[in-house]
Amino acid sequence: MAQLQEHDAMICRFCGNEERASEGYPCHDCGTFLCVMCNMRGVVRCRACQAKAEGTAAAIPPRAT
Ligand SMILES: [Zn+2]
Numbered sequence: 001m002a003q004l005q006e007h008d009a010m011i012c013r014f015c016g017n018e019e020r021a022s023e024g025y026p027c028h029d030c031g032t033f034l035c036v037m038c039n040m041r042g043v044v045r046c047r048a049c050q051a052k053a054e055g056t057a058a059a060i061p062p063r064a065t
């Protein structure tokens with residue numbers, strides 16, 4: 001039988017570490033995997049989304065809502 005071993009490790013898209021997917025969190029913006037270690041440090045976005053968020057943080061447009 002070619003049953004796959006359970007492998008729930010995923011690469012964190014912020015720090016690049018391989019962590020357990022079951023303990024990770026999705027990126028706030030795009031939903032990609034972030035590890036629990038980054039989440040504990042307050043990371044809620046992957047590197048790409050974080051860069052975008054920081055890039056626009058200096059000029060936050062006023063929101064009507
Ligand atoms: Zn991480």
Ligand SMILES: [Zn+2]
Nearest residue numbers: 027030046049
């Ligand atoms: Zn993202």
